Amino acid sequence: MIRLVLTRLAGFVLTLFAASVVLFVTINVLPGSAAKSALGIHATAQAIQRFEAQHGLDRPLLVQYAEWLGRILQGDFGTSFQNGVAVGPELLKRLPVTLELATFAFIIANLIAIPLGAWAARRHQKGADRSITFLATILGAIPNFWLATLLVLVFTLTLRWLPPGGFTPFTANPMMNLKQMIMPALSLGVVSSALLIRIMRASMLEVLSTDYVRTAEAKGASSRTIVFRHSMRNAFIPYLNVAAVEFGFLFGSVVVIEDIFLLPGVGSFVLVGIINRDYPVLLAGALAITLFVLTLNLVVDLIASLLDPRQVKARNA
Amino acid sequence: MATAAGFDFRRWRLVLLGGLLVGIVLFAAIFAPWVAPYSPFDLDVAKMLQGPSAAHWLGTDELGRDVLSRAIYAARISMQVALLAVTVGLVGGTLIGMTAAYFGGLVEQALMRAMDLLFSFPAILLAVVLMASLGTSVLNAMIAIGIVFIPGFSRLARASTQAVLRQQYIEAARSIGMSDIRIIFREILPNITAPLMVEAAVAFAYAVLLESALSFLGLGAQPPDPSWGNMLSTGRGFMAQAPWLSIVPGMAMFICVLGFNLLGDGLRDVTDPHMRE
Amino acid sequence: MDIRSRALQDGRPTLSIRDLTVDFPKRDGAFRAVDGVSLDVWPGEIVGVIGESGSGKTMTALSTLRMLPKRAVVSGSIELGQRRILDLSPADMRKLRGDRLSFIPQDAMRALNPTMRIGRQVGEPLVLHRNLSFKAAVSRAVDLLRAVHVREPERRVEDYPHGFSGGMQQRAMIAMGLALEPELIIADEPTTALDVTVQAQVLKLLKEIRDREATSILFITHDLGVVAELCDWVYVMYRGRIVEQGSVERIFMDPRDDYTKMLLASTPTLFPREAAI
Numbered sequence: 001m002i003r004l005v006l007t008r009l010a011g012f013v014l015t016l017f018a019a020s021v022v023l024f025v026t027i028n029v030l031p032g033s034a035a036k037s038a039l040g041i042h043a044t045a046q047a048i049q050r051f052e053a054q055h056g057l058d059r060p061l062l063v064q065y066a067e068w069l070g071r072i073l074q075g076d077f078g079t080s081f082q083n084g085v086a087v088g089p090e091l092l093k094r095l096p097v098t099l100e101l102a103t104f105a106f107i108i109a110n111l112i113a114i115p116l117g118a119w120a121a122r123r124h125q126k127g128a129d130r131s132i133t134f135l136a137t138i139l140g141a142i143p144n145f146w147l148a149t150l151l152v153l154v155f156t157l158t159l160r161w162l163p164p165g166g167f168t169p170f171t172a173n174p175m176m177n178l179k180q181m182i183m184p185a186l187s188l189g190v191v192s193s194a195l196l197i198r199i200m201r202a203s204m205l206e207v208l209s210t211d212y213v214r215t216a217e218a219k220g221a222s223s224r225t226i227v228f229r230h231s232m233r234n235a236f237i238p239y240l241n242v243a244a245v246e247f248g249f250l251f252g253s254v255v256v257i258e259d260i261f262l263l264p265g266v267g268s269f270v271l272v273g274i275i276n277r278d279y280p281v282l283l284a285g286a287l288a289i290t291l292f293v294l295t296l297n298l299v300v301d302l303i304a305s306l307l308d309p310r311q312v313k314a315r316n317a
Numbered sequence: 318m319a320t321a322a323g324f325d326f327r328r329w330r331l332v333l334l335g336g337l338l339v340g341i342v343l344f345a346a347i348f349a350p351w352v353a354p355y356s357p358f359d360l361d362v363a364k365m366l367q368g369p370s371a372a373h374w375l376g377t378d379e380l381g382r383d384v385l386s387r388a389i390y391a392a393r394i395s396m397q398v399a400l401l402a403v404t405v406g407l408v409g410g411t412l413i414g415m416t417a418a419y420f421g422g423l424v425e426q427a428l429m430r431a432m433d434l435l436f437s438f439p440a441i442l443l444a445v446v447l448m449a450s451l452g453t454s455v456l457n458a459m460i461a462i463g464i465v466f467i468p469g470f471s472r473l474a475r476a477s478t479q480a481v482l483r484q485q486y487i488e489a490a491r492s493i494g495m496s497d498i499r500i501i502f503r504e505i506l507p508n509i510t511a512p513l514m515v516e517a518a519v520a521f522a523y524a525v526l527l528e529s530a531l532s533f534l535g536l537g538a539q540p541p542d543p544s545w546g547n548m549l550s551t552g553r554g555f556m557a558q559a560p561w562l563s564i565v566p567g568m569a570m571f572i573c574v575l576g577f578n579l580l581g582d583g584l585r586d587v588t589d590p591h592m593r594e
Numbered sequence: 595m596d597i598r599s600r601a602l603q604d605g606r607p608t609l610s611i612r613d614l615t616v617d618f619p620k621r622d623g624a625f626r627a628v629d630g631v632s633l634d635v636w637p638g639e640i641v642g643v644i645g646e647s648g649s650g651k652t653m654t655a656l657s658t659l660r661m662l663p664k665r666a667v668v669s670g671s672i673e674l675g676q677r678r679i680l681d682l683s684p685a686d687m688r689k690l691r692g693d694r695l696s697f698i699p700q701d702a703m704r705a706l707n708p709t710m711r712i713g714r715q716v717g718e719p720l721v722l723h724r725n726l727s728f729k730a731a732v733s734r735a736v737d738l739l740r741a742v743h744v745r746e747p748e749r750r751v752e753d754y755p756h757g758f759s760g761g762m763q764q765r766a767m768i769a770m771g772l773a774l775e776p777e778l779i780i781a782d783e784p785t786t787a788l789d790v791t792v793q794a795q796v797l798k799l800l801k802e803i804r805d806r807e808a809t810s811i812l813f814i815t816h817d818l819g820v821v822a823e824l825c826d827w828v829y830v831m832y833r834g835r836i837v838e839q840g841s842v843e844r845i846f847m848d849p850r851d852d853y854t855k856m857l858l859a860s861t862p863t864l865f866p867r868e869a870a871i
């Protein structure tokens with residue numbers, strides 16, 4: 001088991017490193033405009049030169065990258081071009097917001113997808129299966145930022161139940177925190193569930209057609225027992241792996257959702273970084289979101305292998 | 318029950334339904350100047366924020382412009398962006414995937430590792446970061462979204478190519494001394510188009526979503542050019558007085574995305590032999 | 595027809611199948627997988643059903659369990675003891691499976707749930723039919739595994755299937771089938787996946803069980819050697835029909851049907867035939 005964790009961890013670190021290279025290179029493909037953005041369009045050539053020299057933007061990319069990485073490894077994310085605020089502490093302040101949003105959204109997506117997907121598989125090609133598949137198709141076609149807008153229209157403007165946005169730490173006021181989180185989490189989670197329903201259904205169908213399910217039936221197990229005792233765990237193993245990857249793919253939407261609900265998380269940080277061409281902000285934010293997604297994959301991967309006795313044993317030996 | 322010779326409606330119904338929705342959107346996009354009742358840019362301050370009426374079926378926006386006309390013109394931008402982005406993803410991904418599968422070994426390792434890496438970024442984040450370095454414009458949105466699609470297409474192309482390579486006739490082609498390039502384009506490419514087309518339909522839907530999201534954030538199509546994303550973004554400011562400004566562009570995106578998804582699902586069922594009874 | 599000495603026994607057969615037909619509907623008509631099969635298994639008897647691949651052996655067995663694919667259409671009658679299997683409600687049928695009637699499949703490796711400990715799987719019939727807790731069922735599973743000669747069963751019940759060898763997996767399946775002392779065990783090619791020495795051990799075990807518990811066994815195979823070693827009575831199946839039946843000695847010494855003769859001729863190294871020469 002320890003070896004399993006270590007191999008996964010090594011892969012995780014490698015991917016993160018490679019991701020940092022890609023992000024850094026991508027963001028620095030067009031250097032120069034950062035200064036203009038920070039100093040205003042009317043900045044003189046000298047002012048720009050001074051700015052670039054000051055921030056080291058005139059040196060070779062490789063040197064810039066090495067220095068940036070070196071500082072990041074010491075926890076120093078640099079300062080914002082825009083307002084000189086230290087990026088690291090700001091990022092740290094924003095992480096919990098996005099973490100909470102991601103966790104809620106992932107839970108909501110799974111709470112919808114697992115029972116519905118399993119139920120559809122159990123009722124394969126019957127009415128319930130068709131309805132659920134249809135529902136997944138509908139959900140998958142709703143843009144999450146539109147769903148967010150509609151939720152605000154209904155729950156904030158019409159019913160006046162929920163605040164339109166903002167963030168209150170859970171520790172400060174738990175009720176307010178949940179009220180502010182529920183709509184962003186629903187917007188992300190409900191739409192993501194569309195894909196997860198299909199994945200769960202496919203995993204379950206696969207398991208239900210196996211020989212060991214036939215064995216369970218031949219023992220006299222009811223369809224309910226077959227699904228819960230003999231199939232859930234097995235269907236979960238492939239489901240979790242694929243679900244985590246797909247959820248990560250959709251998770252970039254935090255940029256939009258945090259913007260809509262005025263959540264001071266990493267997503268809105270990235271957006272500010274882009275709009276201002278504030279490279280230190282943008283890089284740190286994008287790296288943090290990538291780290292999020294990779295961590296989710298790692299954790300889910302480990303949970304999935306814990307569920308599979310073959311893997312636990314094989315990696316132990 | 319369909320007759321052997323007759324058209325099997327049940328089998329094709331998803332394709333037909335999806336095709337119908339996509340057809341409507343494409344029609345609106347191509348014939349926008351003839352279909353749209355008004356110009357999408359004509360301001361009329363006297364008619365600001367009017368609800369749906371006989372003259373303006375879907376109401377007017379904060380500058381008195383006809384919402385229906387703007388939504389119709391917005392289909393143009395969406396379709397252009399999606400078409401170009403899918404083309405970039407399809408061509409790039411297919412080339413990479415086929416090359417990887419055909420040559421195998423180190424080439425394959427390197428290419429697919431790179432694809433895995435690209436795939437480990439959340440889609441929108443990748444698009445957004447690309448936009449940041451390319452600059453915000455419609456053309457750059459197309460390129461950014463297209464790059465996002467490359468890993469998905471390359472994986473599919475690789476898997477399909479590997480399946481084709483196991484067939485006999487590739488050996489035959491090699492044995493008569495056909496060149497690699499010829500084999501790839503003459504023998505392999507025609508045999509992997511079906512799964513790629515299915516994926517392309519689904520990617521189209523996703524491209525529309527991504528373009529809208531980018532425009533919504535102000536990184537794609539810039540006002541006054543209408544796009545569903547920027548219409549929704551401005552509309553949100555008037556949600557209380559004029560909810561149709563938020564509902565109409567969202568509905569348009571929904572219909573368009575649903576259409577492409579249904580088309581993709583339908584094509585998958587029709588081309589996948591396992592689904593046939 | 596032979597004089598069926600076994601029919602002179604007192605009482606009734608454990609299993610009695612009459613005119614069993616299984617159809618798979620197709621676009622044009624139906625495919626008849628089992629065509630008017632009648633067969634009997636008497637108490638304490640091991641009856642072989644032999645035939646080539648696709649002859650309908652498994653469909654006959656699954657009919658008895660009422661576990662045919664959903665599309666299949668069955669007619670005829672099947673009686674297990676006094677019970678008319680095809681007329682039972684699904685709930686009553688479920689009570690029978692694993693209790694009065696158990697099934698041992700071909701590939702034990704795949705028939706065992708990879709994520710469930712052996713003890714729980716072997717003991718599960720007691721949980722399902724006797725309301726035992728899993729704890730009690732697992733301690734019964736220890737005895738059951740010991741009875742099928744699994745060494746150190748106390749330790750082995752904690753294992754997962756992948757820790758078992760092929761022969762041990764099949765023994766575990768047999769132990770599971772024996773859990774509630776069924777009237778009839780249906781074994782569908784239970785030794786095909788095993789190598790020869792292990793195969794012999796499993797066959798010996800089945801014989802031993804029959805001798806000890808007087809269980810009836812319906813043994814499906816396409817291996818004449820296995821039939822010769824194990825069975826009391828044989829049915830030969832060909833294209834969904836029973837073409838010949840008889841005691842093992844009679845079938846081997848004096849085959850009457852052409853298909854049986856062919857089968858015998860194509861298996862030249864059989865012990866009974868050599869003995870007959």
Ligand SMILES: Nc1ncnc2c1ncn2[C@@H]1O[C@H](COP(=O)(O)OP(=O)(O)OP(=O)(O)O)[C@@H](O)[C@H]1O
Pocket residue numbers: 618625627645646647648649650651652653654663816
């Ligand atoms: N789901 C199904 N739909 C249509 N035909 C089927 C189905 N299942 C089985 N059959 C057909 O029924 C016939 C009998 O199959 P069966 O599995 O009983 O053969 P078998 O004698 O057990 O062969 P084997 O030795 O290969 O196990 C075969 O020709 C098979 O093609």
Ligand SMILES: [Mg+2]
Pocket residue numbers: 651652653782
């Ligand atoms: Mg069979």
